[in-house]
Amino acid sequence: MLELKKLTKTYATGDQALKAVEVEIPAGQVLALIGPSGAGKSTLIRCINRLVEPTSGSVILNGENITKLSSSGLRRARRTMGMIFQEYALVERLTVMENVLSGRLGYVGFWRAFLRKYPQSDIDEAYRLLDRVGLLAMADKRADELSGGQRQRVGIARALIQDPKLLLVDEPTASLDPKTSRQIMRLICELCAERGLAAIINIHDVALAQMFVQRVIGLQLGAVQFDGPPDGLTPEVLTAIYGEEDWQATIEEVDEDDLENESAAA
Amino acid sequence: MSTATLSDVGLDDRLGRAWKKPHFITNPVLRYALLGVTIIYLYLAVNSIEVNWARVSEGLVRGWEFVKAFGNPDFTSRWTDIREGMIESIIITIASTVVGIAISIPIGLGAARNIAPLPVYIICRAIVAISRALNEIIVAILMVAIFGFGPLAGFITLSFATIGFLSKLLAEEIEDMSRVQAEAIQATGSSWLQWINYGVQPQVMPRLIGLSIYRLDINFRESAVLGLVGAGGIGATLNTAFDRYEFDTAAAILIIIIVIVMALEYLSGVIRARVQ
Amino acid sequence: MPVVQNHGGPNGWKLHTTRQSMVRWFCWLLGVAIFLYCWNVISEATTWFFVWDSPRIAGDIGGRAMPPKWEYIDKLWEPIWDTLNMATLGTILALIMAVPVAFLAARNTTPNAYIIRPIALFIIVATRSINSLIWALLLVAIIGPGVLAGTVAIAIRSIGFCAKLLYEAIEEIDVKQVEAVTATGASRWQVMAYAIVPQIAPAFAGISVFRWDINIRESTVLGLVGAGGIGLQLQGSLNTLAWNQVALILLVILVAVVISEWVSAKVRGAII
Numbered sequence: 003m004l005e006l007k008k009l010t011k012t013y014a015t016g017d018q019a020l021k022a023v024e025v026e027i028p029a030g031q032v033l034a035l036i037g038p039s040g041a042g043k044s045t046l047i048r049c050i051n052r053l054v055e056p057t058s059g060s061v062i063l064n065g066e067n068i069t070k071l072s073s074s075g076l077r078r079a080r081r082t083m084g085m086i087f088q089e090y091a092l093v094e095r096l097t098v099m100e101n102v103l104s105g106r107l108g109y110v111g112f113w114r115a116f117l118r119k120y121p122q123s124d125i126d127e128a129y130r131l132l133d134r135v136g137l138l139a140m141a142d143k144r145a146d147e148l149s150g151g152q153r154q155r156v157g158i159a160r161a162l163i164q165d166p167k168l169l170l171v172d173e174p175t176a177s178l179d180p181k182t183s184r185q186i187m188r189l190i191c192e193l194c195a196e197r198g199l200a201a202i203i204n205i206h207d208v209a210l211a212q213m214f215v216q217r218v219i220g221l222q223l224g225a226v227q228f229d230g231p232p233d234g235l236t237p238e239v240l241t242a243i244y245g246e247e248d249w250q251a252t253i254e255e256v257d258e259d260d261l262e263n264e265s266a267a268a
Numbered sequence: 269m270s271t272a273t274l275s276d277v278g279l280d281d282r283l284g285r286a287w288k289k290p291h292f293i294t295n296p297v298l299r300y301a302l303l304g305v306t307i308i309y310l311y312l313a314v315n316s317i318e319v320n321w322a323r324v325s326e327g328l329v330r331g332w333e334f335v336k337a338f339g340n341p342d343f344t345s346r347w348t349d350i351r352e353g354m355i356e357s358i359i360i361t362i363a364s365t366v367v368g369i370a371i372s373i374p375i376g377l378g379a380a381r382n383i384a385p386l387p388v389y390i391i392c393r394a395i396v397a398i399s400r401a402l403n404e405i406i407v408a409i410l411m412v413a414i415f416g417f418g419p420l421a422g423f424i425t426l427s428f429a430t431i432g433f434l435s436k437l438l439a440e441e442i443e444d445m446s447r448v449q450a451e452a453i454q455a456t457g458s459s460w461l462q463w464i465n466y467g468v469q470p471q472v473m474p475r476l477i478g479l480s481i482y483r484l485d486i487n488f489r490e491s492a493v494l495g496l497v498g499a500g501g502i503g504a505t506l507n508t509a510f511d512r513y514e515f516d517t518a519a520a521i522l523i524i525i526i527v528i529v530m531a532l533e534y535l536s537g538v539i540r541a542r543v544q
Numbered sequence: 545m546p547v548v549q550n551h552g553g554p555n556g557w558k559l560h561t562t563r564q565s566m567v568r569w570f571c572w573l574l575g576v577a578i579f580l581y582c583w584n585v586i587s588e589a590t591t592w593f594f595v596w597d598s599p600r601i602a603g604d605i606g607g608r609a610m611p612p613k614w615e616y617i618d619k620l621w622e623p624i625w626d627t628l629n630m631a632t633l634g635t636i637l638a639l640i641m642a643v644p645v646a647f648l649a650a651r652n653t654t655p656n657a658y659i660i661r662p663i664a665l666f667i668i669v670a671t672r673s674i675n676s677l678i679w680a681l682l683l684v685a686i687i688g689p690g691v692l693a694g695t696v697a698i699a700i701r702s703i704g705f706c707a708k709l710l711y712e713a714i715e716e717i718d719v720k721q722v723e724a725v726t727a728t729g730a731s732r733w734q735v736m737a738y739a740i741v742p743q744i745a746p747a748f749a750g751i752s753v754f755r756w757d758i759n760i761r762e763s764t765v766l767g768l769v770g771a772g773g774i775g776l777q778l779q780g781s782l783n784t785l786a787w788n789q790v791a792l793i794l795l796v797i798l799v800a801v802v803i804s805e806w807v808s809a810k811v812r813g814a815i816i
Contacts (some may be wrong), residue, residue: 051727080729091724095742099287104738108729115730116737118289125287133279142290157724164728313629317691327687334686356589363582366575401801405677405765406794409782414602416594419586493675496769500589506678510685518682522674529673 003029003200004050004168009059011045011224019045021224022059027202029167032194034211034232035204037221038244043204046221047170050202051083052076063168081108084161086190088173090153094146098137098156101145102128105163124163131159135189151182155189162193169194169201175210183207187214208235334515341523342516346505350521353502357491360422360501364491365484367423368430373476375431376438383442383468392435399432404490408499419500426487426494433486437479438472445471474543481536488532492525609791616789620777620796626691627773627800630766631759634698639752642703646710653714653740664707672704676762680771694771698759705758706751713747714740749815757808764797 004027011020019042027033035043048054050061052068061068068079084105092101106124107115114120120128132138135155137148145153154174161169171190175183187203191214194201205211211218212232220228220235220243227243228235237249293299343350378384378392404425411421445468453467495503502521509518560568594601647653649664680697687693717740725739767775774793781789 053723053727077729077731080727083727085724085727087720087724089720091718091720093721093725093739093742094718095745096738097290100289100738104725104730105728107725107731107734107738112731112733112737115734120287122284122286125285126283128287129279129282138279138282160724160728170727309632313633316625316629317633317695319692320688320690323688324692331686334682356585359582359585363579363586366579366582401798403761403765403797405768406778406797413605413782414598416591418589418591420590420595423586489673489675493677496677496681503678507681510681513685522678526670526673530669533669 003027003064005062006046006050007060007062009046009049009061010057011042011049011054012057019224020049020056023221023224023226025219025226025229027168027200029200030194030198031217032191032201032203032215033217033219034215035202035219035221036206036208036211036243037227039206041221041243042224043221044172045224047085047172047202047204050168050170051080051085077108081164082167084164084166084169086154086157086161086169086171086174088176090150090157090177092145092153092156092160094144096145097141098132098143098145098148099128099141101156102132102159102163105160108164127163128159131162132156134193135159150178151186154178154182154186158186158190158193162197166199169199169203171201171203171205173204173206175205175207183210184213191215208240330513330515334519337515337519338523340516341520342514343520346509346514346517349505349508350502350517350524353495353505353521354524356419357488357495357501357503360419360426360491360494361484361488364423364426365430365480365487367427368483368487369434369480371427372431372434372438376435376442377464377468379435379439380442382447383464392439396432396436396439399428400436404429405493405497408494408497412498417498417500422491422494422499422501425499426490429490430483430487433483434476434479438476441472441475442468474540477543478536478540481532481539485529485532485536489525489529605787608785608787611788612792612795613786613788614792616792617796620774620793623767623772623774623777624796624800626694627763627775628760630691630694630698630763630771630773631756631804634695634763635702635752635756635759637695637699638702638706638755639748641699642706642710643748645703645707646714649707650711650714652717652719664711668704668707668711670704671700671702672708674701676701677765677769680766681769684770689770689772691772694763694766694773697766697771698763701762702755702759706755709751710744710748713744713751717743746815750812753808753811753815757804760804761801764800 004025006023006025008022008024009020010018010022012018023042023046035046037043045054049056050063050068052061056069059069063079063082066079068076071079093104096104100118103118103120103124106120109124110120129138129141132141135158137152137155137159140148140152145156148156169190174186174190178186187210190201190203193199203211203215212235215232218228218230218232218235219226220239222243228239240249241247291299293302375392375395378388379396381389384392407428408421408425411424415421415424449471450463450467453463458466491501491503492506493503495501495505496507498504502525506518506521509515509521558565645664645667648655648660649668651657651661654661654664676697679700680694683693683697687696721743722735722739725735730738763773763775765775765778767773767777768779770776774796778790778793781787781793
């Protein structure tokens, strides 16, 4: 469904953030992107919806080459890609409902959006999504009144109301406590499964990634270093991605976390 | 229906119902009353302006001449007047800023509630309030009436205005300062002056320097109009130029003012970046 | 005190090196010299006879000004109304013009950083550096005396002020919120309405009220150059040396300033 071909990004400063990255993602697959800071995870995600303009290479979504699109074509393509951000990136002075509805901006004209006159179907969908993420009662609260975990739930609802085929998720849990982090990751993965969405989740918490996803890609200095199932992340692989460190602890921790998780769920 | 009850409504009741952004002013009576009053006021206000369209259309020609004069300013024919006026403006600016700062510092200390005793605080705040409430031009008129025409009136006016501005902001800065640092110095058994010197001054100095330069900039701009009421500076020359419709000379003066203000702003940016 | 003795010693501690303190002293000396020169020029241009006579003159003026001529207030209601209108309409006009200028001047929203941004910045500096009284002088010469000239003078002077504060607010917005709205497929204008406007709305409201407060003060004196409002009455009373009328007008202005400051503080408190 999504294909990245020789995707390269060189910043004006000369930093090569992505070096001819080749990835193919089938529909409905949830994929974690791991790697040290500065490996190009964020750039990769932003090159897919062209928030960052790739230098060369192509991004092909359902047979359409996104890198070649005009600005109106790009807007249409962006509608099919929902994005979830690290620090939620909600418009803080708007209400929760307005934030969720802003996910429909690609579908409605300027004046409808400006006057907040959304079609009834959009409003119903917004209520359903808020109910699904457990924030229906907060609909008319301002976004800056919510806690971190609640804001991220609004961010998820905003991405889903776009009716996307693909979710681009940039460090969804980096600003959250461990418990909320898991809840959010679980929610994202459940929703992807419910709606058959593919997702690229950019995450630095390896243990958390292993817990939830079907496939892991390790990025190092802008190049793919590992691509495989989560249990293929051996200490050797992690050393290749992140550098020398005692990885046994991290991997063991995963099992403990899983146990703890199951007992908590039970 | 108010938001308070809406938040208890479940999903099924909401589906199919219209959604409206909650209003900034929740009380509808108050909202429409405010809107109505605003519209009526604007209607009355706009209508109260009498426009003599014949005079305006005639004026547009002159306006265009003035715009053209900006492209071709005349610095030479009244250069002596311009130079003397400018020098006088600059001198008034510098002298009044220096004196203003010197007087502002003790008054600013006195107007800070956390370091001054109540009687001193009240007196200093009263001085600040009077200085801020009186427009520079009005003070200048009174000063000219009392001290006669000339730069002395302008100098006193701007010194007085500087006190209101600087003392207030300095006092606010002192009131916002870190208590811990000041207390630590007090704990060493320092005298009051030592305490001000070691505990307060280092904390407020960068801001004081920044504000002083900002005030220098304001004083220069103000000094350019004091001449209109006879308090010295370039304003008198400018007034004469407008009275005689010598737009090219007026444009020259305005350009010099703009250039000096730009230079001062640039300078203040550099200095503020260095001290902070 | 042993510490002081140490100062003179070979290993004494000093805040500044000798060279640094030399430079500091030189700067102070230069500053004092400049100030003395300025003072000297002012003093030469002053007729000191009048200055020594000033307490008597001040007393004389004070005696004539007291008590204020209260019944004169009947003639002041209309000028007060005009003054209020000049300030309010001038502020509204200024805001209408300042918003586009601010968007053109802010680094993150300007369409062109090399041509349009400098022009916008020039408009800001030029309108800000010139006092509203000078703008009024100019406009009275161009469109004739009256409230219109005053309103336009207030408006022009306020453009630069409002646009400067507004563009600084625009440059400080959170880019992530803009990015998030862009990522939904929103158009340029939608991004403006959903991500930028909500972020700068409080700053905008604060700036408007702040400037309105300043404009009330400024519009009280515009009449001195013929631009309408209570300043006209002030000028007339000064010319006829009717100090008891001047006293009443100054009192009215003082009350207006206090009220406008109170209103502006209340409104800003309600917004932020």
